[in-house]
Amino acid sequence: MSSPALDLGQAHRAARRRARVPRAPGLPRLISPIVLVLLWQAAGSSGLLPEHLIAAPVKIARTAVDLTEAGTLPDAIIVSLQRVAVGFLIGAVAGVALALAAGLSRLGENAIDPPMQMLRALPFYGLIPLFILWFGIGETPKIALVALGVAFPLYLNTYAGIRAVDGRLVEAGRVLRLGRTALIRHVILPAALPQALVGLRQSLGIAWLALIVAEQVNADAGLGWMINDAREFMRTDVIVVGLVVYSVLGLLTDALVRLIERRALVWRQAFQPA
Amino acid sequence: MAASLPTRVTGSVETRAAATARVASVRGLTRVFGDRTVIDGLDIDIERGEFVALLGRSGSGKSTLLRALAGLDRDATGNLTVDGTVAVAFQEPRLLPWKRVIDNVALGLDRPRAEARQALEEVGLGGLATAWPLTLSGGEAQRASLARALVREPDLLLLDEPFSALDALTRITMHRLVLDLWTRHGRKEEDAAGRGGLSVLLVTHDVDEALRLADRVLVLGEGRIAYETRVDAPRPRSAGDLIGLRTDLLEQLGVNEEDR
Ligand SMILES: Nc1ncnc2c1ncn2[C@@H]1O[C@H](COP(=O)(O)OP(=O)(O)O)[C@@H](O)[C@H]1O
Ligand SMILES: [Mg+2]
Numbered sequence: 001m002s003s004p005a006l007d008l009g010q011a012h013r014a015a016r017r018r019a020r021v022p023r024a025p026g027l028p029r030l031i032s033p034i035v036l037v038l039l040w041q042a043a044g045s046s047g048l049l050p051e052h053l054i055a056a057p058v059k060i061a062r063t064a065v066d067l068t069e070a071g072t073l074p075d076a077i078i079v080s081l082q083r084v085a086v087g088f089l090i091g092a093v094a095g096v097a098l099a100l101a102a103g104l105s106r107l108g109e110n111a112i113d114p115p116m117q118m119l120r121a122l123p124f125y126g127l128i129p130l131f132i133l134w135f136g137i138g139e140t141p142k143i144a145l146v147a148l149g150v151a152f153p154l155y156l157n158t159y160a161g162i163r164a165v166d167g168r169l170v171e172a173g174r175v176l177r178l179g180r181t182a183l184i185r186h187v188i189l190p191a192a193l194p195q196a197l198v199g200l201r202q203s204l205g206i207a208w209l210a211l212i213v214a215e216q217v218n219a220d221a222g223l224g225w226m227i228n229d230a231r232e233f234m235r236t237d238v239i240v241v242g243l244v245v246y247s248v249l250g251l252l253t254d255a256l257v258r259l260i261e262r263r264a265l266v267w268r269q270a271f272q273p274a
Numbered sequence: 275m276a277a278s279l280p281t282r283v284t285g286s287v288e289t290r291a292a293a294t295a296r297v298a299s300v301r302g303l304t305r306v307f308g309d310r311t312v313i314d315g316l317d318i319d320i321e322r323g324e325f326v327a328l329l330g331r332s333g334s335g336k337s338t339l340l341r342a343l344a345g346l347d348r349d350a351t352g353n354l355t356v357d358g359t360v361a362v363a364f365q366e367p368r369l370l371p372w373k374r375v376i377d378n379v380a381l382g383l384d385r386p387r388a389e390a391r392q393a394l395e396e397v398g399l400g401g402l403a404t405a406w407p408l409t410l411s412g413g414e415a416q417r418a419s420l421a422r423a424l425v426r427e428p429d430l431l432l433l434d435e436p437f438s439a440l441d442a443l444t445r446i447t448m449h450r451l452v453l454d455l456w457t458r459h460g461r462k463e464e465d466a467a468g469r470g471g472l473s474v475l476l477v478t479h480d481v482d483e484a485l486r487l488a489d490r491v492l493v494l495g496e497g498r499i500a501y502e503t504r505v506d507a508p509r510p511r512s513a514g515d516l517i518g519l520r521t522d523l524l525e526q527l528g529v530n531e532e533d534r
Contacts, residue, residue, distance in 0.1 A: 172368035
């Protein structure tokens with residue numbers, strides 16, 4: 001460890017190596033999924049697996065292309081993405097703001113944390129009937145459900161992160177004559193960030209789930225609508241395309257959070273052994 | 275600028291003449307945890323430019339006293355006056371892991387980072403300015419922590435067993451470094467302000483460390499200064515100069531002849 005540049009190099013190399021570990025075996029791990037898809041295709045082509053139960057892979061792929069060319073799929077994706085984005089934004093702002101208020105002041109803690117801890121036990125998909133009564137069947141209940149699903153994991157994790165800050169570092173900050181604002185900015189928030197990012201990841205996962213549930217209930221646009229509509233006509237191929245798109249979108253947002261984590265927590269990666 | 279620290283002061287705070295000879299003066303300091311009185315009416319004076327070592331068995335209240343001096347303990351009672359600024363290096367370096375070494379050193383300074391860089395050079399860490407704290411070795415982290423304390427140009431530097439977690443070789447290097455820094459900062463201050471310069475209070479449980487470094491060695495026992503001795507041997511000191519004092523101090527700490 002003679003020069004800092006060398007340290008960083010090692011850290012980056014370590015990060016890259018770690019990221020590659022699950023994929024490193026490569027081909028051997030791909031064999032069984034490929035075989036399964038081939039079997040599925042064979043079962044479909046031979047009529048063993050009727051299309052009203054589930055369409056064959058080739059058919060699904062062709063449908064995906066058709067839906068894309070017709071514009072149905074892109075439109076649906078845009079509508080669903082919008083719902084998730086708006087709901088996520090509202091939920092994230094609320095969750096983080098509440099966590100900061102509860103984590104950084106005694107008054108906020110007493111006022112906010114008890115109700116939040118009670119509400120977290122609520123099966124929030126069970127709120128759908130209420131939401132429909134309150135907000136009707138338009139966009140609002142869907143966005144509200146996503147926002148609610150997002151707010152809780154972000155609140156719980158960010159709050160826990162703030163609470164778990166090492167008191168010895170806070171004390172060191174005091175000795176360095178940091179004021180309250182500087183203490184929060186330089187010590188407390190950075191210390192809480194790793195846990196808050198865990199919350200972010202959980203909340204994005206929940207955001208997609210909440211969207212799927214909300215879109216099943218009543219929708220006239222979006223991926224959920226596309227799937228429901230396909231059910232009426234027993235288009236299992238369209239349903240599967242919808243499901244695949246949901247999972248790809250979920251994976252993409254998860255990858256985004258991982259990227260943010262890697263950027264924001266470099267100081268921690270430098271520490272993990274290669 | 276007599277800075278009376280946020281300690282619940284029961285007596286009156288003396289009004290002091292400017293540039294007094296003492297950097298810190300403690301009278302009747304008491305600290306109770308539950309029904310245990312850990313510090314019990316303790317008195318200490320630290321002269322400007324003086325290097326004081328505070329010895330004591332584990333649990334004797336050394337850290338408690340130091341926290342009171344650093345203004346970190348609101349529940350200590352007594353009379354405590356510190357004339358000037360205080361900086362602390364703890365037993366664990368307590369660097370913020372999410373800030374590079376140099377930003378740790380510069381934390382809370384409104385002065386330019388050049389000073390932080392210079393402080394790092396002083397402790398021999400110039401090359402690691404942009405390293406992450408978690409990549410440092412124990413000795414490097416402790417030196418960074420020392421730089422972070424020194425860059426504030428304190429009048430009183432409080433060191434709470436900063437070397438106890440280091441290996442024997444690193445500890446020797448650190449001793450030399452601390453003496454070096456103390457000498458250098460003492461002189462600089464003296465020239466500029468015409469007063470004594472950096473004072474150090476080093477908490478330790480290592481008798482030899484205390485004897486090698488300090489002008490004066492205090493032993494904490496029963497919540498007070500139970501014993502005190504000057505060390506007049508010129509530095510660098512060798513163990514041979516100090517055998518008599520060493521025996522006295524070990525006795526004060528309750529170490530018997532057979533244990534040694
Ligand atoms: N916050 C605290 N609450 C209760 N007891 C404490 C606290 N801090 C220190 N003590 C007690 O005070 C005594 C002295 O502690 P300390 O000053 O850390 O000792 P030393 O630094 O000399 O080893 C110990 O018995 C310790 O258990
Ligand atoms: Mg201690």
